[in-house]
Amino acid sequence: MNDKLQKLEAYFSSLEEMTPDQLTNLVEKELNDEELELFVRHIEDFYGIEDEEEIGLLTQLMVSGYFAAKATMGQTINPLSN
Numbered sequence: 001m002n003d004k005l006q007k008l009e010a011y012f013s014s015l016e017e018m019t020p021d022q023l024t025n026l027v028e029k030e031l032n033d034e035e036l037e038l039f040v041r042h043i044e045d046f047y048g049i050e051d052e053e054e055i056g057l058l059t060q061l062m063v064s065g066y067f068a069a070k071a072t073m074g075q076t077i078n079p080l081s082n
Contacts, residue, residue, distance in 0.1 A: 004072045011071040015064070027063060039063060 018026075027036065036059070043049055043058050 007072045008068060011068050030067065031063070036063070
């Protein structure tokens, strides 16, 4: 198994152990409001989505992908640390 795949598996395994509060803490630790808003604006502008619930779900998916990319590049993203 290659290194990136191992890192991705470890990252997603750690996500499965998280509570909603831990996920919120991770996002607040890694991204400030302005950075998070950039994800939201991209979804609204690029995909033309206006529904708030859909934007929220897609933002969560995009942020999770961003964290996974950072993890595979060797940057520490520890979902279970505070």
